[in-house]
Amino acid sequence: MSHLDESSVTSSYFLIVNPSSGGGHFDKKWMKIQQLLNVYQIDYSFSFSEYSKHEIQLVDNAIKQGFRKIISVGGDGTLHYVVNGIMQQRYTKTSNIKVGVIPIGTGNDWIKTYTIPNDIESAIKIIVQDQTILQDIGMMTLSDNSTYYFNNLAGIGYDGYVVHKLDTLKKLGSISYILSGLYGLLFYRKPQFRIHINEKVIETTCLMTLFGICKYSGGGMQMTKNADPQDGLLDITLAKDFKFFDLVFNLKKLYTGAIVHHKKVENYKATQLEIIDIHTKKPFIEADGELIGTGSVKVSIQPKAIHFIIKPVKG
Incomplete structure (x- = not known):
């Protein structure tokens, strides 16, 4: 594992955004997300996924740049590939990474276990409150x-x-x-x-x-x-x-x-x-x-x- 100098780690969030999630109306949802992130004073950078499994590479790049807080913007598939990116990277321990979800997908099954609402503003409020669970991964x-x-x-x-x-x-x-x-x-x-x-x-x-x-x-x-x-x-x-x-x-x-x-x-x-x-x-x-x-x-x-x-x- 090639650890980065921890002084280069940022407290900002990095958003991995899947513009094809949820079957349409992405532009309107993305505009709302950006407005709410600004309202709640969340400092962030972002990248759009452009093809299948692209999230894996985007996560690897973000962690290499010093991001330790990732937000998955999409559905269960987007989160799946974000998690795979975290588990495959070699810059820091996976338990040093924190993941939030803004659900805009079709199924959104993972959020149901934790009763996270399928609503953009409610999900962002939960990210602001910053309560975490250290979860197992298969x-x-x-x-x-x-x-x-x-x-x-x-x-x-x-x-x-x-x-x-x-x-x-x-x-x-x-x-x-x-x-x-x-x-x-x-x-x-x-x-x-x-x-x-x-x-x-x-x-x-x-x-x-x-x-x-x-x-x-x-x-x-x-x-x-x-x-x-x-x-x-x-x-x-x-x-x-x-x-x-x-x-x-x-x-x-x-x-x-x-x-x-x-x-x-x-x-x-x-x-x-x-x-x-x-x-x-x-x-x-x-x-x-x-x-x-x-x-x-x-x-x-x-x-x-x-x-x-x-x-x-x-x-």
Whole structure:
């Protein structure tokens, strides 16, 4: 790690801004954001992301320049790549970085765990109050030895297939998650996995295996049982031989969290997880709603890795 001279570190914020987030009206939102940052006397610099994963390079550059406070302006995908930029950089410890979020995306699932409002001014007020949590970050290694990080939830199987299909439907807004999900149930073919959790080996046909740090995904669904972003453990959900009508009839339970008690669902906690695609059907792998690859995957956790600015807890 090539540490910078800490005297060059600035107290200003650096905004990573995704102008394609949220499906339109960006100019109006960006004007409002700038006005409010000035009203609340927040000193900042910024860069726009110009292509997929550009946020990773922008974060690396910002940290190299001495910024330690990053604001992600976009949705879950923008935050995902901001986090990957922080975890991959080599200038300072990741726990020295503080991240705030101004949500202008489609799903905005990560903010739901911390009850951060999906509202520009409310989010900026929370950043001003500057209360943080030191959150765990998940790490995934794919078959080709590429490494990815996630700050919310990730998974392999059906949910990856849904994310794969979601790209063509995102312009429809939050309903796109449901439409993509129903399409997936009709056409997705469940792979067979060999899953290593703790000392246990499970071989099963599986709709999907989810592993989470936080609580919400897929536009507000709750599919992990006891997600705790600070316990140093992955919260793992195995949805086994679900069929189309299983999910249709249990749709409400996906949003209330009751789905984790279904007889075809198993829940685990672990620091490490390995999922092997037995018949090489190359199931899709997603992280924080972003498609990252196919095949088998190893997952581990980086405890208390990054400071996130969250809504102050009363009391």
